[in-house]
Amino acid sequence: MSLEDASLDIVPGELLAVVGENGAGKSSLMNVLYGLYHPDAGTFLMDGKPVRLKSPRDAIARGIGMVHQHFMLVPTLTVAENVVLGREPTKRGLLDLDRACDEVAATAKRFGFQLDPRARVDTLTVGSQQKVEIVKALHRGAQVLILDEPTAVLTPQESDELAQVMRGLVQQGRTVVLISHKLKEVLGVADRVAVMRRGRTVAEVRASETTVSALASLMVGEGSRGAALTGVPVTAGPSGSDTVAAGAGTASTRSDEGTAPSGPIVLDAKDLRAKGDNGRPALQGVSLTVHAGEIVGIAGVDGNGQRELAEVLTGLRALDGGEGTLLGGPLADLTPARAKARGVGHVPEDRLARAVVKAMSVEENVALGRHRQPPFARGPWVDFKGRRERTNQLLTTYDVRPPDPTMALQAMSGGNQQKVVVARELDADPKLLVVVQPTRGLDIGAVAQVHARLREAKARGAGVVMVSLDLEEVLALSDRVYVLYEGRVTGHFPRKDLDERELGRRMLGAESDHG
Template identity: 70%
Template structure:
């Protein structure tokens, strides 16, 4: 039994936690929900020893404890899987999992024993991972699995999962839910931090709702509907309204065209195998597929981050071959990458410095060769208000913002540059329902303003909600092409699994 009592936590002038109390029982699946910046992750970071509360106390089995670091938390059986991975990319899966608790032989890491132990943990909990594979060759979804296995391998009795299904397929999410229920049945506790309300209600027994640093409600999952939970999260007056979808057939200028395009992945093996498609001005084109089927590499080709092997392609009037990120930006490509901390931001820099990235020599961020501090501050404040970034302080280091608010900063920056072609990968990963609606509305506005949008998302529901046309990827090939009037979720799902021959609908 773990209890957090009257927890307060401030970051400068910002109150992140305001007198929050929470009991976490043994053998239960507890969900913690709320908007971005509501304090969910901060509260769990206090429990995990990453943050120290300004006041309040943590009790484990009735005894007050001081968790000075994650090491203290792990020693007491508390494990946490963060929204942003904490892995060493150049090490193998096994090496990452045993890091800090390495089995040794003759004073050195016993590789074979480490591999055997990690393989046994993976098998026990139903994860399909190669312990010998280097982490930097894995998809984001597989890296998330490594994080989960790492916590379980260390014997966590309380497992905190921060947005654990954000990059998992529905099948992988179902496996995770099975694991969570199994852990709870065996006397362990799982705390889910999530924005996916239907998932929360399907796996959790209790749901605690936070809003603006306060605990505002607790409900039984079996007695609550998603709509009721959403209203508790954001307040009735701010509930996002569903937007009617209108089909925008391709009729504008062709911005992108590829023919038999091929490219290799990080492991040197073919990642794209003969991709032929096009994107026009004034449409959203969705790329659907199970994680690891070439979508990430395709987005990297379009943004100059990966070289083309063969085939042909034109992007905004120039060739795809030899494209660099700087040239892509000069042509008018905007990019919201899959991993914002790796590709999009410098987390130690201020929010306003991050907003200026890529345009730091342009108005209103510069005057001649000098930084225009006033212009940069004004533009950033305008964007923070427009995108409801919390807290709306341009001087804060970006790392002080929640993951969802960091994502809103990236989307705001890229759309503020008025790109002709916008490449967005997992744009709403980790966002709450209000922020999801806002980002999706901005993508539609970009489309309606004449931009072409390439949407890569593992969330098929999101793809079908936004896209005018969908290309389905499987093993680096296009296995289906669909237009909005002909969308068929089950058929698209079959194409995602490689069933049947390539098909065109509509």
């Protein structure tokens, strides 16, 4: 998304949140501030003086640090080695590891972080890895710290801890710029909120003087608010403030409390075992069932077997043990082609690696997997008119921007690419839908639309397996929830027993008393 007359004032010693729909320009603006993008026009002032940042190195030198949504760490290096990378203290021309560890430990202690400088990064939890990224920026002198969707992969407990870290940094005089789609979270920590829409900054408000529904209205614009938030009721929050229900990244009410699944079983898996990419056990005896007409949530801290489970259920990863049936056939011999033939739909975590061909057009990507079937083909020939019409329908239904079926998919924002994938998979009317992080990076309106479509798939009789790192999403949609920790089920909760804090405890390894 291009920027069009975007403006932002960053004040020392405050926590500024930047919100907006996908494609609003949030990431583009932050990348300008961090020196990754160069503006075509406009001015960038620091301390009242014009500045041109040629690269992130220039931004870091001027006290600007950024923690990206996808961490930039080297997993096989230690905490200290990652923090000092590129600025290593040396002794006789070699890395002085003892000095590096001492320096990093001092930085961590100064800002209240509990980190072992000698621990390898790949042994740390996701929350601890995020702390390493923050310490790395602070160690390099960051006075302004930009955090891009920092709680997307954290448990509720880790999110609370991060909120304390952010407020602590502000109290020490640092400035934190927070990009988040979770409006309730934003209002809980921010001093000020900047709202962007279509490349422009349209509003700046004090967090204490606004509500979730007011921010949502500013994000989508008064004229489009009804369309973007269809199916997203605004309800009174616990303290009288407004919250947007069902997928706005806030607390939401749940309906159909406690109803037991009554449809036929579409997935029955027992004692599933599989290895990860590193050759180590990733699934260690997972058992689960899914009925037609229900949404089963899979919760867990990232890296505890969720991705491998989804790949087993879609034929992308072979089983090492266990048994089960999926849509009338055995799990043991499942391949992606057989899964699709049985009626399995898949929205993978990594769309660029698993779901799309980014150099192809939007309409070509929509036809992937069904390119020999109507309306995408007529006999052995491509039905260009049918493909174009169906793609246009989906782009309109899912509010994909820009709604151009001929555009190369790689020219779209990540959020709009995700909309295309979700639209294609749901349009195939699957009998079992496996979705992994279906709304990660989507804005409030798009989240509501995707959630509505998942509920529609459930109402049509599809079984849905939803892997999500966002517990609010799990709570809003799931009829039952399985919690994974280190490849094992540590909890199985029916809807009536769903509790965010309890799920968070199970995600950290506590055994469950349920199911």
